Amino acid sequence: MQVSSHDFKARADKALHDPNLRQALSAMEKGFVSKRQAAVRDLPEFDALRDRAVEIKNHVLENLDHYLERFETQVLAQGGKVHWCASPKEARETILALLRTVEARTCTKGKSMIAEEIALNPFLAANGIEPVETDLGEYIIQLADEPPSHIIGPAVHKTKDQISDLFLEHHQKYGRTARQTDPQALVNEAREILRQKYIDADAGITGANFLIAETGSTVIVTNEGNGDLTQMLPRMHIVIASLEKIVPTIEDACTILRVLARSATGQEFSAYTTFSTGPKREADLDGPAAFHVVLLDNGRSAMIGTELQEALRCIRCGACMNHCPVYQAVGGHAYGWVYPGPIGAVLDPHFVGLEEARHLPSASTFCGRCEQVCPMRIPLPKIMRYWRQQAFERKLAPPPERMAVQLWAWLVRRPALYHFATRIAAYLLGRFGAERGYFRRLPLAGGWTRGRDMPAPSGRTFHDLWRTSGRGRGEAE
Amino acid sequence: MPKGRRVGLFVTCLVDLYRPQIGFAAVKLLEEAGCRVEVPRLQTCCGQPAYNSGDRADATAIARQVIAAFQGFDYVVAPSGSCTGMLKVHYPALFAGDAAMLEAAEDLSRRTFELISFLTDVCGLEAVEATYPGLVTYHDSCSGLRELGVKAQPRHLLQTVAGLSLTELPGAETCCGFGGTFCVKYPAISEEMTQKKAADIVASGADTLLAGDLGCLLNMAGRLSRNGARVAVRHVAEVLADQGGEPAIGEPAAKKKSRR
Incomplete structure (x- = not known):
């Protein structure tokens, strides 16, 4: 995926003026938030489960090498293979080489953010292999030739009308010439077209929500069953996953599953939870002949032991973005890379560089709602603040912005001068604003007054009044 | 010496500059709840703008200044959740590597409260x-x-x-x-x-x-x-504090009218 995070402000402005996006986002905001709230309310032990889930991931991150090696041993024992890939390039080339062994012309794909992270689809297409997205949301944005705007609802930025138009445009070649508007009819149309694609595919690629060390299993959750058809029908199943997806046991995976769907969509459980352990065995009725796990690092192991480590607990539920007022305002595409919202503001600077992504951790009010709803209790604002410090120290913000902060701090550190200066400011602003009570415009405050009035100060500072009231005498100067 | 909790009022920079009557309302409420209120003059701002802009050096220097200004008070109370959060939650994080300052920051943290929750939770109002x-x-x-x-x-x-x-x-x-x-x-x-x-x-x-x-x-x-x-x-x-009759925020001062 093309990185355009540096352009965050312009992309956000564009998003704020896109009526279709406004409509799609307002529907999303209501759906996800209220459903999660109801799901959490119905499970009194939800917070205790969160604590347990955090403990599991913390333990894994402290012992990552052990569990990854255990996982590989088990995958091998089940007849599969693990491919360790340090970089996106290595992962892409590994996948291509695997697909070549089955002379693949098409491959179906379940939803995978790692596939987005390594920009797999354009690479496969350039090498003559057609990737077919089978998750409905991913299918829609593949038709639209757009990246996902949300990690669990890739097409959440699209309205129903836009989807009707896309299907009409792209499905004519299958003899579908009627514009469907009923959601169920749209789903059925996609399902019927995808059915043949599953059968034709030479390989199926899925992501993984969990890798289980004790069994060598990979786990995906879906609501459409598309993942099952993707991995069961073709000859080869390739799982692409990043290394922090590992958990020690099935029991651990089940604990985290209990907070995952509730946090994500407000469901108790996703409709399908699929455990894949090795290729088809002799007694199995179906399944792939070959099973491969492509394990991606891409800088994650370097996060261990740093301020970023806690972000590796993320289970990609999307709750942080669903509840983020900034995401709700601008949508996912404004963030300009694979991971949007608060988790993107934390991860993207690591993956694409802080020079590129400095706006992402900066564009937050630190309202703290993301951390409040994060099932894995990732201190998202704290990590965003860490990035802001890095950006400040590396002088990445424009000089006037830095200098304004430093000049203000210089004054704040000189209380006598500060009180003198604020007394004058209060007097002047109070005098000019007294009649109306507010300012429509104010020099140097254009960022404020372009969208709101500036209430006028009452004319004298508290400290001034306190001192002259006689109350301040005898107090520590 | 009069009895009662000795409270240092952290006025906050915005209340100081924009709306001093909030500070006086806080003093009235605190005194009615039996506190002795003082306003250390060495206070300015809590440093949050520097802290949230990534300017850790200035944030730390400002935090030292606030910690010094409010030494010796039983409680430090601010009419703001945001500034209170800065003193109570974030100051200790600034001094993670400095044992003496960390102790001072944690001591301030324990004594610091947001005004309304202080009145109910500590004073029992x-x-x-x-x-x-x-x-x-x-x-x-x-x-x-x-x-x-x-x-x-x-x-x-x-x-x-x-x-x-x-x-x-x-x-x-x-x-x-x-x-x-x-x-x-x-x-x-x-x-x-x-x-x-x-x-x-x-x-x-x-x-x-x-x-x-x-x-x-x-x-x-x-x-x-x-x-x-x-x-x-x-x-x-x-x-x-029963001061709801004054012009609201953004209302003209001269007319003294209320929108209610």
């Missing part, structure tokens, strides 16, 4: 003597709510104000879009958030909006004023 006829709604500012757990306390005291009816604000826990320097760094996004909040406030039908943080109040009042909405905006302490 159950009711106030105040009158405010009108339909009031309340916005939960983010830091007070999520860093300090201020939620029930202001509502509890507001229910004891004569003539006041409280109606819940839809989306009361959603950020108003202020965010300190955020609102001027990302004005377009901030305005979108503030507009949603303003619409919710108007939809609540209330004639007065209250909250516990002046930054958020200036932001919401500014948008309501720009929209021409006739909602009076005040700090919750003003109403609890």
